[in-house]
Amino acid sequence: MAETTGNSGLLAVRLVTPDRVLLDATAESIELPSMSGYLEALYGAAPLLAELGAGEVRLHGGSSGDQKFFVAWGFVEVLPERVTILAETALHPNEIDRAEAQKELQEGDKLWHAAGDDGAKYDEANAITREAEEKIASADGKSS
Amino acid sequence: MANVLDLRRRIRSVKNTRQITKAMKMVSAAKLRRAQERAMQARPYAQMLINVLESLVRRTDIYNEETGEILHPLLIERDEKNVLVLVIAGDKGFAGGFNSNVGKAAQKFIDRRTAKGQNIDLEPIGKKAIGFYKRKFPAAKYEKTEEHYDNDLSTHYETIRHRAAQIEVAAEYPDLLLKTAFSAVSDLAHSIIQRYERSEIDSVYIVYNEFKSVLQQRIVVEKLLPIEKLGAPSVESAQEPTEEERDAAVKAAQSEGISVHVPEQSEMEEEAKKFGTADVDYIFDQSPEELFSHLMPRYVTTQIFHALLESTAAEHAARMTATDAATKNAGDLIDSLSLTMNRVRQAAITKEIIEIVSGAAAL
Numbered sequence: 001m002a003e004t005t006g007n008s009g010l011l012a013v014r015l016v017t018p019d020r021v022l023l024d025a026t027a028e029s030i031e032l033p034s035m036s037g038y039l040e041a042l043y044g045a046a047p048l049l050a051e052l053g054a055g056e057v058r059l060h061g062g063s064s065g066d067q068k069f070f071v072a073w074g075f076v077e078v079l080p081e082r083v084t085i086l087a088e089t090a091l092h093p094n095e096i097d098r099a100e101a102q103k104e105l106q107e108g109d110k111l112w113h114a115a116g117d118d119g120a121k122y123d124e125a126n127a128i129t130r131e132a133e134e135k136i137a138s139a140d141g142k143s144s
Numbered sequence: 145m146a147n148v149l150d151l152r153r154r155i156r157s158v159k160n161t162r163q164i165t166k167a168m169k170m171v172s173a174a175k176l177r178r179a180q181e182r183a184m185q186a187r188p189y190a191q192m193l194i195n196v197l198e199s200l201v202r203r204t205d206i207y208n209e210e211t212g213e214i215l216h217p218l219l220i221e222r223d224e225k226n227v228l229v230l231v232i233a234g235d236k237g238f239a240g241g242f243n244s245n246v247g248k249a250a251q252k253f254i255d256r257r258t259a260k261g262q263n264i265d266l267e268p269i270g271k272k273a274i275g276f277y278k279r280k281f282p283a284a285k286y287e288k289t290e291e292h293y294d295n296d297l298s299t300h301y302e303t304i305r306h307r308a309a310q311i312e313v314a315a316e317y318p319d320l321l322l323k324t325a326f327s328a329v330s331d332l333a334h335s336i337i338q339r340y341e342r343s344e345i346d347s348v349y350i351v352y353n354e355f356k357s358v359l360q361q362r363i364v365v366e367k368l369l370p371i372e373k374l375g376a377p378s379v380e381s382a383q384e385p386t387e388e389e390r391d392a393a394v395k396a397a398q399s400e401g402i403s404v405h406v407p408e409q410s411e412m413e414e415e416a417k418k419f420g421t422a423d424v425d426y427i428f429d430q431s432p433e434e435l436f437s438h439l440m441p442r443y444v445t446t447q448i449f450h451a452l453l454e455s456t457a458a459e460h461a462a463r464m465t466a467t468d469a470a471t472k473n474a475g476d477l478i479d480s481l482s483l484t485m486n487r488v489r490q491a492a493i494t495k496e497i498i499e500i501v502s503g504a505a506a507l
Contacts, residue, residue, distance in 0.1 A: 016188050016416075018186055018189045018190050018446065019182070019186060019326060019450060024412075033149070034359070034429050047427065048429060049196070049426045049428055050429030050430065051430055063261060074195075076424075077420050077422075077423070086196075088442070089327065
């Protein structure tokens with residue numbers, strides 16, 4: 001169990017999904033894909049609550065080295081010494097099925113074209129497209 | 145009277161049956177353990193979500209101060225005219241009264257509501273419930289319309305529901321219990337929320353087997369929408385098992401070494417309770433109102449997810465109890481058959497001896 005003491009300078013990071021607690025580690029810094037763009041938190045960060053969009057959570061330094069996770073939707077609480085991420089889906093980049101993501105991308109495209117004048121449907125289609133794009137980007141990132 | 149050979153054959157067959165039920169019981173016990181674990185592991189996420197929502201409620205006013213209007217569509221209470229009922233049963237039988245009890249509880253609820261003149265939409269989950277309701281009630285009819293815009297560059301689809309009967313099966317979810325994947329549950333929740341927001345349905349109830357532990361299980365009808373209180377679903381009605389049923393369940397669980405009490409809270413769960421509630425001024429990346437409206441649908445999803453996980457655990461527990469009883473009955477049957485067989489054999493031997501003795505006496 002990763003316990004941080006007050007002055008270790010490491011953030012305690014937890015990644016919680018609906019199924020289980022996926023990650024319980026420490027990190028020097030963490031990058032988060034918030035809805036309004038990527039943000040990075042270091043030890044001693046100001047308390048923050050933010051919604052996460054589709055993208056990669058990246059951990060730097062810390063007990064288990066650099067780690068990346070793809071999250072589709074989530075919510076994060078940043079405290080000076082602790083970061084807790086709620087993620088609806090969280091995948092290791094190796095676990096991403098690229099073909100599946102490609103299919104989702106096409107699906108999003110199709111929905112976008114079928115949305116007509118319904119604003120909510122456009123948003124939905126955009127969300128699916130974005131998630132698929134980020135998924136593919138994340139999957140490709142591991143090979144480079 | 146049956147002869148020894150017949151009896152021996154029957155005993156062998158019952159012994160085989162006993163082995164099968166014994167194996168089924170062990171399998172169910174293992175599955176129950178896994179299901180319980182899954183339900184446990186799903187708790188931190190749900191807890192954290194509730195925490196954030198609660199802290200957001202404290203920070204933002206969900207009521208408009210001037211008009212007193214509720215600001216989130218999932219909190220609005222309407223006159224209940226169209227009621228959606230989700231019924232969670234199992235995929236397989238051989239689980240005692242598991243499937244039929246859920247069906248009975250649902251039927252009671254439906255009867256009460258139809259008497260008030262409300263329309264019922266049924267959405268069964270699990271193959272047993274689907275089979276049952278499809279035979280009993282007509283399926284809802286939908287009409288799909290297509291409209292073309294901009295010289296056929298884009299198409300707009302719309303589905304219109306034509307209600308013909310007071311009780312209809314609106315949709316069915318046969319594969320949901322196979323894996324109980326969160327994404328699949330999310331799709332279901334999404335469709336329900338959409339219909340609720342469009343006022344196609346005015347309230348949503350869920351009928352399922354609540355399973356806190358082997359000792360604490362009951363069939364409940366819970367109100368899913370509108371949300372009355374966060375973190376504490378309002379129970380419309382609940383049906384506790386009888387003393388006998390509970391004893392049987394406890395005995396079956398104990399013989400497999402499964403704890404009958406609610407498992408202790410994990411450290412993670414304790415931590416989860418603190419999520420989002422630290423005594424500091426948080427910076428909000430988005431406006432609290434926006435966060436609130438994005439989190440609400442997720443809350444509904446976790447509620448359904450939770451119900452599915454508990455129902456799965458309850459199903460395995462019910463199957464374990466049922467197969468335990470079957471194993472015991474098979475044992476009793478073997479005993480009584482063995483007794484009869486021995487009697488018959490003894491009778492045959494006695495008869496032979498009498499014949500020999502009386503034959504010798506006649507000489």
